[in-house]
Structure formats: structure tokens, C-alpha cells
Amino acid sequence: MTLAIDRIDNLSAVAPTGNGAGLSLQLNDVGHGFDFGGEILPVLEQISFSVAPGEFIALLGPSGCGKSTLLRLVAGLENPLSGELLEDGVPIRRPDPARVVVFQDPTLFPWRTVWANVALGLQAQGLLDDHGRRRVDRVLERVGLAQFAHAYPRQLSGGMAQRAALARALVNDPRLLILDEPLGKLDSLTRIRMQGELVGLWREKRYSVLMVTHDVEEALLMANRVLVFGPRPARILQTIDVELPYPRRRNHPDMIALRTRVLALLGAGADS
Numbered sequence: 001m002t003l004a005i006d007r008i009d010n011l012s013a014v015a016p017t018g019n020g021a022g023l024s025l026q027l028n029d030v031g032h033g034f035d036f037g038g039e040i041l042p043v044l045e046q047i048s049f050s051v052a053p054g055e056f057i058a059l060l061g062p063s064g065c066g067k068s069t070l071l072r073l074v075a076g077l078e079n080p081l082s083g084e085l086l087e088d089g090v091p092i093r094r095p096d097p098a099r100v101v102v103f104q105d106p107t108l109f110p111w112r113t114v115w116a117n118v119a120l121g122l123q124a125q126g127l128l129d130d131h132g133r134r135r136v137d138r139v140l141e142r143v144g145l146a147q148f149a150h151a152y153p154r155q156l157s158g159g160m161a162q163r164a165a166l167a168r169a170l171v172n173d174p175r176l177l178i179l180d181e182p183l184g185k186l187d188s189l190t191r192i193r194m195q196g197e198l199v200g201l202w203r204e205k206r207y208s209v210l211m212v213t214h215d216v217e218e219a220l221l222m223a224n225r226v227l228v229f230g231p232r233p234a235r236i237l238q239t240i241d242v243e244l245p246y247p248r249r250r251n252h253p254d255m256i257a258l259r260t261r262v263l264a265l266l267g268a269g270a271d272s
């Protein structure tokens, strides 16, 4: 498989459609739950935190604690039962192209080529003119899929499909990239490479990132801040600033110490 690690410096060649700068987020006392036979099952309680423009925040917590629900609220796919979510000071009420979500499952349309999948967002906005076409070409080049532009999703490996999904998100020049376990289904080698690619893209473009992962090491390798959640209804147990320089080494003593600390927190808060 051809990977794009050596092309990480080229995304600046992709002309933005938006202003490209990361957006700020502010969550104030956010609470959410779901109706279960007339009773509300509380999922999130008193969640407050902020994200400065260009920050990379990882969310860690036990399975089922409400991490994906929180991402859905930030994406504007649902509205909270209490509290408020603000982007650049304005309440989030609905999805917006500035906030794009990449899920664990790349969900590419099987009948469209890679190029046509990536072009979909621009096409829907009426932006697929010559300039838009060049954007699609460049972003595919940037994620190392230029040679597979005319392939169909069934012809891609898992890592390639995930990079196509990433290209589809990046072509809209997001200001917030919302990642819900984006590397969860990849083999360990591809996963390590994709971690490097995602960090390289983020450091270059400086959009803000909110990423859910189950992998403590992945969170500490990639994010500049890690929020550790307790079991449902989720509350933030601890916020950890990861001040190690990039690229980070798995076996750096500070990394090992942080990992031990986070695992202890999750062990104390795990529901299983």
C-alpha cells in the first residue's frame, strides 16, 4: 500500500473554501439522555469544557459512557436536554459544513468512485466547477489516493477507505474535525501510520479536532489535551495536558507515566 506520510507537507496546496482556521468550542453544563419507556436514561451530566482554535482534544472513557453522544451534540445532529454548546460563541443547533464527522466505518457510497465520493460535498453545494475539481484532485493526492481516484470502494483496503473518508471530510476545509474512533477497524501497522498522517494534517492545517478513541496510547500520542470520562452518565474525571513535542515516542518515559495515570483513572471509573 502506498501511504501519504511523505506528502504531509503538501496540503497547503489545497485552496480552502472556508477560512480554514480552527473554531473554538465552549460546552457549558451540557446534559443529555434518552427516553427509555417513558423514563429518561441520563447519558451526559454537567459536561463543561472549552476547545481553543487549533486544539486537538481526545476523549477517553468506558464503553457506553456517552462519548459518541457528545460528538453528535457537537456535530449538531442532536440538541442537548440541558446546557449549551457554542462554536465561536454562537449556539450549535444543526449540522454545518464547518464541523465534519469521520466515523469508524468510512460509509462510502459503493456505486460511486473514490473521486465521486470525495466530490459529493462540493457537488451538493454547487461548487464542483474547475476549481472544485482541482480541490478534489489535490486532496486525493494529499491522502495518497490519487492513483485510486477512479477505483470503487470495494477495491480499497480498510486503510485506503478510511483515507478516502478523510479526504471527503477535508475537501470541505473543515474548521472542526470530529473523529469517532476513526482508526478503530484498522490493523495495527496501518493504524500507526494513519495516526501520524492525521497529526501531520492537523499540525499543518490547524483545524480543531475532537476525537473519541478507546486506545489510551493513541490519545496520548495524538492529542494536546485528553479528557477522561467516567461511566454513564458521563462526567469528566480529569483533563490531562499532553505537553510532549511531536512526533511523540511510545516508549518515552513521560508517555509511559501518562499512560499509567490514565489507565488507573479508567480502571477506577470503568463499569465493566
Ligand SMILES: Nc1ncnc2c1ncn2[C@@H]1O[C@H](COP(=O)(O)OP(=O)(O)OP(=O)(O)O)[C@@H](O)[C@H]1O
Binding pocket: 034, 035, 043, 061, 062, 063, 064, 065, 066, 067, 068, 069, 070, 232
Ligand atoms: N439514539 C439513542 N437512543 C437511545 N439510547 C441511546 C441512543 N444513542 C445512545 N444511546 C445510549 O446512550 C448511552 C451512551 O452511548 P454512546 O454511544 O454515546 O456511548 P460511547 O461512550 O460512545 O460508547 P462506545 O465507547 O461503546 O462506543 C448508551 O447507553 C446507549 O445505549
